[in-house]
Structure formats: structure tokens, C-alpha cells
Amino acid sequence: MSKVFLALQAVEETRAIIEAIKEDNPHAEVENQPAMVKVAAEGKLQIMAETVSNHIGRDWDPQELQLVLVSLAGNVDEDYDHFTIYWDN
Amino acid sequence: MSLDIKSIDIKPKRETFGHVERRIGEGKMASRYEEATFDIQPTTNFHYRPLADASYELYDVEKTAVKMEDWYKFLDPRQYHYASYVTARAKQQEVAEQNFVFVEKRNMLDVMPAEIKELILSYVLPLRHYEWGANMNNLQLCSEGYGAAITNAFMFHAEDRLGNAQYITRIGLLLSDNEPVVLDNGKDQWMNDEAWQGLRKAMEDSFVIKDWFELHIAQNVILDAFVHPLYFNLMEQELNAKGGSAQVMMTEFITSWNEECARWIDMTVKVACSENEENKELLNTWCKKYIEIAYNAVLPLAKKVHSSPEEAMDMIKDELVVRLNKNGLNL
Numbered sequence: 001m002s003k004v005f006l007a008l009q010a011v012e013e014t015r016a017i018i019e020a021i022k023e024d025n026p027h028a029e030v031e032n033q034p035a036m037v038k039v040a041a042e043g044k045l046q047i048m049a050e051t052v053s054n055h056i057g058r059d060w061d062p063q064e065l066q067l068v069l070v071s072l073a074g075n076v077d078e079d080y081d082h083f084t085i086y087w088d089n
Numbered sequence: 090m091s092l093d094i095k096s097i098d099i100k101p102k103r104e105t106f107g108h109v110e111r112r113i114g115e116g117k118m119a120s121r122y123e124e125a126t127f128d129i130q131p132t133t134n135f136h137y138r139p140l141a142d143a144s145y146e147l148y149d150v151e152k153t154a155v156k157m158e159d160w161y162k163f164l165d166p167r168q169y170h171y172a173s174y175v176t177a178r179a180k181q182q183e184v185a186e187q188n189f190v191f192v193e194k195r196n197m198l199d200v201m202p203a204e205i206k207e208l209i210l211s212y213v214l215p216l217r218h219y220e221w222g223a224n225m226n227n228l229q230l231c232s233e234g235y236g237a238a239i240t241n242a243f244m245f246h247a248e249d250r251l252g253n254a255q256y257i258t259r260i261g262l263l264l265s266d267n268e269p270v271v272l273d274n275g276k277d278q279w280m281n282d283e284a285w286q287g288l289r290k291a292m293e294d295s296f297v298i299k300d301w302f303e304l305h306i307a308q309n310v311i312l313d314a315f316v317h318p319l320y321f322n323l324m325e326q327e328l329n330a331k332g333g334s335a336q337v338m339m340t341e342f343i344t345s346w347n348e349e350c351a352r353w354i355d356m357t358v359k360v361a362c363s364e365n366e367e368n369k370e371l372l373n374t375w376c377k378k379y380i381e382i383a384y385n386a387v388l389p390l391a392k393k394v395h396s397s398p399e400e401a402m403d404m405i406k407d408e409l410v411v412r413l414n415k416n417g418l419n420l
Contacts, residue, residue, distance in 0.1 A: 015118055015120060033096075034096045056168070057122065057166060057168030057173070
């Protein structure tokens with residue numbers, strides 16, 4: 001199966017999102033690149049709003065991801081409590 | 090001709106300051122909150138004792154009976170440092186501003202019955218003096234406390250209390266078409282009306298509490314937990330039904346602020362309690378003491394602003410006890 005990935009700008013908000021991704025997706029690989037962070041994972045990658053909120057110290061809305069999102073690969077499933085990318089095949 | 094732009098990734102030698110790294114672990118990226126909080130307060134080499142109170146060092150763990158191995162365990166769940174605090178409050182301020190504009194534009198105060206306006210002016214407006222007292226107390230906490238994790242939060246809390254006082258003042262002025270005399274009348278109520286004297290005494294007594302953690306318990310944990318739910322929850326539910334919904338809109342900031350601060354306050358109780366048995370005992374004693382003081386101080390006010398004061402007060406008290414027990418006390 002091929003990998004899904006997210007590329008996020010390397011800013012303060014991203015730090016909390018990455019921490020949350022690492023917590024909820026032990027199989028995710030994080031790669032620091034100039035000015036951005038790339039997270040790749042086999043099959044599926046899930047960002048849980050609750051975990052990000054815990055890391056960032058306030059309520060975090062999955063829509064806020066758009067503010068730091070550079071690029072992504074995968075089918076998107078977004079709701080008020082999570083943002084998931086996966087390969088639908 | 091094609092141009093190939095190459096990027097070189099230069100790995101930083103260290104991700105954060107040494108003193109932060111020693112706490113979070115080597116090679117880990119620190120958040121702004123961690124960098125702005127950990128070990129900011131000096132702990133050694135105080136050359137002179139402060140003239141104000143020479144029995145203690147400038148920052149001294151002996152200023153409270155609560156004992157902590159590490160005072161930086163009191164990490165704020167909201168992660169407030171200057172930037173995040175200011176951003177969060179600016180957003181809330183915008184919402185509050187909108188609410189005031191709405192109330193004015195729709196002339197919502199014209200339909201508010203006169204006796205409700207009178208009630209607010211006599212029995213809510215003087216709360217600005219209470220909030221100002223809470224501001225003083227939190228400034229005292231910031232100055233006496235130990236460790237930037239908790240003293241930073243006290244400073245933010247102190248500023249919030251000034252904000253609350255300003256919102257309450259603004260409501261009074263709106264209700265009276267900007268007649269400042271209502272503020273003088275409000276102060277007169279605070280100083281002379283029988284119903285306010287219990288709370289005023291509790292507030293003035295709190296100004297001279299020596300132990301800073303005890304002051305935190307008295308002001309932020311107990312007194313506020315009686316005053317705010319009574320005024321900004323139970324009373325307003327009744328006002329809503331009687332045509333006073335404008336008041337509910339104008340105090341929306343204080344209501345949401347309360348919910349937010351409860352997270353931080355609960356954490357302070359929980360962390361101190363779970364540190365050792367002595368702290369737990371101490372907090373138990375203080376909470377019991379101030380619950381009784383607060384109950385008796387606020388009851389006369391409840392009689393003025395609520396239709397079933399005893400039940401309201403008991404409900405507030407029960408909720409507070411449940412909340413405190415959940416955070417490690419046994420009351």
C-alpha cells in the first residue's frame with residue numbers, strides 16, 4: 001500500500017499538530033524539511049481534534065489545519081472532531 | 090535553460106535553551122509556552138533581602154505552608170504566555186464588543202423592565218468593587234508566589250479581573266445612559282447596604298492573608314466559585330425569563346472566562362494535592378474554612394438576586410464540593 005502524507009508549514013501551531021499526530025499514529029514518520037514538516041504514514045493518518053487541543057492548550061478546530069497546510073496526498077475525511085487522510089482503494 | 094533551486098537543510102545544534110532542554114529532554118522542540126515559562130524566575134544569589142519584608146528572600150518557598158518539590162509542576166493547561174494570552178483575550182473582546190453593539194442597536198435595554206434595571210444597578214454593579222479586590226489579591230499572589238508557572242498565570246488572572254470590573258461598569262453606564270452617578274450609588278451600596286457587608290468583609294479580610302497559597306484558595310478557588318455562578322448563571326437564568334436577556338448578553342465574557350479559568354484553577358488544586366499528604370490536609374482545612382465564610386458572605390446577596398436563595402446557594406456549594414473532590418480533596 002502506498003503512503004499518505006501531509007506537508008505543514010514549520011510554525012508554532014504545527015508543533016502541536018505534529019505532537020498529536022505522533023501520539024495517535026505511532027506508525028507515522030516525521031521528516032523536518034526547510035520551512036516545513038512532512039508527515040507520511042502507511043495507509044492512513046488521523047489527526048484528532050481533542051489530542052491537538054490538549055497539546056495546544058485551547059479548543060482546536062480541524063478547519064484550522066488549512067492555515068498551515070502546504071500539501072497532502074490521500075483521500076480526505078474531515079469532521080468536527082478529526083481530520084483523516086487515507087487511500088480509498 | 091532550466092534552473093534547479095537547491096535547498097540545504099541545516100540542522101540546528103540545539104532546539105531550545107539549555108534550561109528548557111534539561112526539563113523536556115534533549116533534542117526535543119519546546120513550545121513557546123515552555124520557553125516563556127520554565128525557570129524564568131531567579132532562585133539563587135539574592136544579594137539583599139527586600140525592605141518590605143526582610144524575613145524572606147525576594148523569592149522564597151517559605152512564604153507558603155504548601156510544599157512542592159518542583160514549583161514548575163503548576164503548568165497552565167491553557168498554555169498562556171504573553172502572545173497566546175493576548176490573542177485569546179482579543180478574540181473574546183471582539184465577541185463581547187459585538188454583544189454590546191447588538192444590545193444598543195436593537196434597543197434591548199428599552200424593553201428591560203425598570204425593576205430589573207434597578208436590581209442590576211443596586212445588586213450587580215457593586216461587584217466592580219469585588220472584582221477590583223480580586224485584582225489586588227491576584228497581584229499580591231503574583232508578587233508573593235513562587236515559580237513563573239503559577240505567578241505568570243496569577244498576573245494574567247489579575248488583568249482579567251480588571252477587565253471584568255470594566256465590563257460591569259460599562260453595563261451600569263449603559264443602563265443609566267452614561268450617568269456616572271450610578272457608580273457612586275453603587276459604591277454606596279457596597280459600603281453601606283446590609284446585604285453587601287458580608288462579602289465586603291470577606292474581601293477585606295482576604296487582603297491581609299499572609300500565606301499566598303491560602304489567599305489563592307480563598308479568592309480564586311472558593312469566593313469566586315460562590316459569587317460568579319450565583320450572578321452569572323443562576324441569577325441570569327431568572328433575569329432571562331423576566332425580560333433581562335440583555336444582561337445575559339453583556340456578561341457573556343465573564344461566563345465564558347469562568348469556564349476557561351476553572352481548568353487552570355482545578356489544575357492548581359490537583360497538583361498541590363497530589364504532591365503530598367500534608368498539602369492535601371492543608372488544602373482541605375483551608376477549603377472548609379473558606380467555604381463556610383463564602384457561603385455566609387454571599388447568602389444575603391442571594392436573597393436579593395434570586396427567588397430561592399437557600400436552594401441556589403446549596404446547589405452552588407454542592408457543585409463546588411464535587412468539583413474539589415474530583416481534584417483530590419475530601420470535603
